Amino acid sequence: MNANDSHDIEIRHLYKIFGSESRNYIKSVKDGMTKAELNDLHNHVLALHDINLTIPRGRITVIMGLSGSGKSTLVRHLNGLIRPTAGEVLFDGKDVATMSPAQLREFRRMKIAMVFQKFALLPHRTVLQNAAYGPSLRGVSASEAERLARHWIDRVGLAGYEDYYPRQLSGGMQQRVGLARALANDAEILLMDEAFSALDPLIRVDMQSILLELQQELQKTIVFITHDLDEALRLGDQIAILRDGAMQQVGSREDIVLRPANSYVADFVREVNRGRILEVRSVATPVAANDDLPDFEVKARSKLDVVARRMTSEGVARALVRDRQGTVVGTIDLPAILDAMVNPADAASDAEDAA
Amino acid sequence: MDLISFPEMSRGSLRAMRQTIDGAFRDFTRAWGETLEAIFSPLQSLLTFLENLLIHSPWILVLAAISLGIWLLSRSWRIVVGAVVALVAIGYFGMWEDTMRTIAMVAVCTLIAVVVGIPIGILMAQSKRTNAVVTPVLDMMQTMPSFVYLIPVVMIFGLGKVPGVIAVVIYAIPPVIRLTNLGIRQVAPDVLEAADAFGSSDWQKLRDVQLPLALPTIMAGVNQTIMMSLAMVVVASMIGVRGLGQPVLQAINQQYFTMGVMNGLAIVAIAIIMDRTTQAYGHRLQKHSEVRK
Numbered sequence: 001m002n003a004n005d006s007h008d009i010e011i012r013h014l015y016k017i018f019g020s021e022s023r024n025y026i027k028s029v030k031d032g033m034t035k036a037e038l039n040d041l042h043n044h045v046l047a048l049h050d051i052n053l054t055i056p057r058g059r060i061t062v063i064m065g066l067s068g069s070g071k072s073t074l075v076r077h078l079n080g081l082i083r084p085t086a087g088e089v090l091f092d093g094k095d096v097a098t099m100s101p102a103q104l105r106e107f108r109r110m111k112i113a114m115v116f117q118k119f120a121l122l123p124h125r126t127v128l129q130n131a132a133y134g135p136s137l138r139g140v141s142a143s144e145a146e147r148l149a150r151h152w153i154d155r156v157g158l159a160g161y162e163d164y165y166p167r168q169l170s171g172g173m174q175q176r177v178g179l180a181r182a183l184a185n186d187a188e189i190l191l192m193d194e195a196f197s198a199l200d201p202l203i204r205v206d207m208q209s210i211l212l213e214l215q216q217e218l219q220k221t222i223v224f225i226t227h228d229l230d231e232a233l234r235l236g237d238q239i240a241i242l243r244d245g246a247m248q249q250v251g252s253r254e255d256i257v258l259r260p261a262n263s264y265v266a267d268f269v270r271e272v273n274r275g276r277i278l279e280v281r282s283v284a285t286p287v288a289a290n291d292d293l294p295d296f297e298v299k300a301r302s303k304l305d306v307v308a309r310r311m312t313s314e315g316v317a318r319a320l321v322r323d324r325q326g327t328v329v330g331t332i333d334l335p336a337i338l339d340a341m342v343n344p345a346d347a348a349s350d351a352e353d354a355a
Numbered sequence: 356m357d358l359i360s361f362p363e364m365s366r367g368s369l370r371a372m373r374q375t376i377d378g379a380f381r382d383f384t385r386a387w388g389e390t391l392e393a394i395f396s397p398l399q400s401l402l403t404f405l406e407n408l409l410i411h412s413p414w415i416l417v418l419a420a421i422s423l424g425i426w427l428l429s430r431s432w433r434i435v436v437g438a439v440v441a442l443v444a445i446g447y448f449g450m451w452e453d454t455m456r457t458i459a460m461v462a463v464c465t466l467i468a469v470v471v472g473i474p475i476g477i478l479m480a481q482s483k484r485t486n487a488v489v490t491p492v493l494d495m496m497q498t499m500p501s502f503v504y505l506i507p508v509v510m511i512f513g514l515g516k517v518p519g520v521i522a523v524v525i526y527a528i529p530p531v532i533r534l535t536n537l538g539i540r541q542v543a544p545d546v547l548e549a550a551d552a553f554g555s556s557d558w559q560k561l562r563d564v565q566l567p568l569a570l571p572t573i574m575a576g577v578n579q580t581i582m583m584s585l586a587m588v589v590v591a592s593m594i595g596v597r598g599l600g601q602p603v604l605q606a607i608n609q610q611y612f613t614m615g616v617m618n619g620l621a622i623v624a625i626a627i628i629m630d631r632t633t634q635a636y637g638h639r640l641q642k643h644s645e646v647r648k
């Protein structure tokens with residue numbers, strides 16, 4: 001497999017300016033004109049500013065940012081719904097940004113599916129017909145399209161609702177249809193633009209579980225957009241944080257929480273319950289050659305809060321951390337766990353209060 | 356200076372101008388009249404065929420066929436029963452044949468309006484330019500007194516069914532066009548984006564999303580077109596279209612009150628039947644928007 005068809009998505013130096021003469025301003029923007037200046041002087045919107053991002057195949061990449069930060073714009077560049085002002089979006093060595101309309105149609109039919117915030121189901125079609133939409137566009141036979149549709153309706157837990165119309169279903173159920181419709185396309189890339197944001201909190205967590213469960217087996221390249229940090233930390237193998245169209249940090253959830261790249265990200269992750277996000281392996285100390293190893297063992301991917309609870313109830317102060325293969329990752333003690341669970345910024349301000 | 360009387364073109368030049376235009380049009384009619392008649396002759400055959408079918412078939416069969424059609428569209432027994440009662444009364448009072456002629460006429464006019472109007476509406480919805488060109492034409496078609504465009508139509512085609520159909524279609528086609536355009540423009544942008552995201556071609560988008568979602572609105576346009584065609588039958592009878600309009604016209608000229616009222620009521624009855632049927636059909640098209648299963 002050469003670098004050209006790694007099946008990763010490579011976004012390179014991507015700029016998007018909204019407005020009728022966007023191309024005229026790309027040079028000024030590259031030379032340092034800010035979003036505010038562009039808006040005040042020329043009435044154009046700088047939506048994306050020099051985005052570089054590798055989206056690895058088979059993993060969930062979450063793009064997170066506040067409303068208006070450019071998330072929807074960015075994700076729509078991946079399937080060509082929005083064309084860039086400058087830059088490249090590479091997949092399998094091809095640049096999505098320069099595809100002809102016919103190539104783009106083919107790409108969307110075969111390689112990339114999408115789930116929308118407001119579901120965007122076809123209201124005049126039943127659940128079954130909605131799920132069969134992608135295959136029917138590809139020219140698959142009607143019976144094969146129906147077979148695919150039934151399979152995925154079943155997988156998202158909607159068996160029995162095939163003949164309902166979207167309007168007869170709750171929001172959560174409608175988005176299951178949206179998910180089934182996207183999965184029935186059998187595409188390797190799945191784009192989800194705030195797919196769960198319109199749902200009630202409990203339903204949202206349900207949907208996240210369904211997604212994670214399906215992903216275990218499907219290993220699709222998922223790009224998940226959200227403005228919700230908890231959702232990002234729960235789903236993202238990789239998390240990218242966007243602010244006013246500029247990328248702030250790209251990294252694992254530990255990177256984001258433990259090593260925020262700047263004060264914006266640090267503020268963002270301040271309120272996070274770190275004990276529920278961090279895995280013990282991220283704070284384990286490697287064992288030295290002649291260390292004596294504790295008997296109590298914990299799994300490397302257990303979350304800090306779970307480990308802390310187990311250790312306190314068992315009355316042990318130190319534990320051995322092993323990964324799934326049984327290899328020793330290191331040791332961990334309660335003070336280190338507590339230290340990692342407390343946000344350094346909060347600790348600093350508390351220290352000031354005490355003084 | 357005289358500010359009371361408007362500075363007019365001289366009478367002589369005005370007459371000359373009218374004569375030139377009339378003359379040019381007359382030449383056009385002479386040169387192209389037969390070609391145009393030939394083009395529209397299938398229309399004449401269609402209308403004659405339908406008329407003969409309705410008039411010369413056993414009345415009970417015609418009644419059964421009409422009832423079946425109404426039921427298939429409306430799925431409402433009330434409308435079917437109402438239609439049967441009205442048609443039986445119409446037949447009993449001696450207006451069966453004229454009514455059949457009028458129904459045939461309205462059916463053909465509506466068919467033409469739909470076949471011509473829906474594609475025009477689609478084009479208007481896709482392109483701002485077409486929209487800008489067609490909209491004023493539609494405004495003119497709807498406000499121009501119909502007698503005015505009867506003149507050129509009669510000059511080209513003479514008296515008879517074809518000019519009648521053309522005049523009725525000109526008068527009645529705007530709602531289909533306007534509401535097709537409106538219906539397609541009203542389709543939610545997020546559903547269209549989904550269609551794009553799944554790789555729809557323009558044609559697939561039209562067929563799977565835009566037309567089905569616009570259909571209830573389009574049906575409202577068809578309903579209006581039918582009503583307007585019926586409203587034109589009296590005017591059309593002035594240029595030789597036979598049907599319920601003719602006795603009305605005759606009744607006006609001879610002051611036959613009862614005859615006028617009876618034929619007028621027959622027109623009203625047909626209008627109500629067609630209106631309720633098409634509306635019920637329009638409602639059925641929106642079944643998916645009901646919340647209960």
Ligand SMILES: Nc1ncnc2c1ncn2[C@@H]1O[C@H](COP(=O)(O)OP(=O)(O)O)[C@@H](O)[C@H]1O
Binds near residue numbers: 070
């Ligand atoms: N079609 C458009 N025309 C002009 N500005 C737009 C358009 N779409 C988005 N924008 C602007 O681009 C910025 C990013 O928008 P968006 O990608 O929708 O953000 P998000 O999805 O993160 O809320 C916003 O400032 C928004 O107003």
Ligand SMILES: [Mg+2]
Binds near residue numbers: 073
């Ligand atoms: Mg958005």
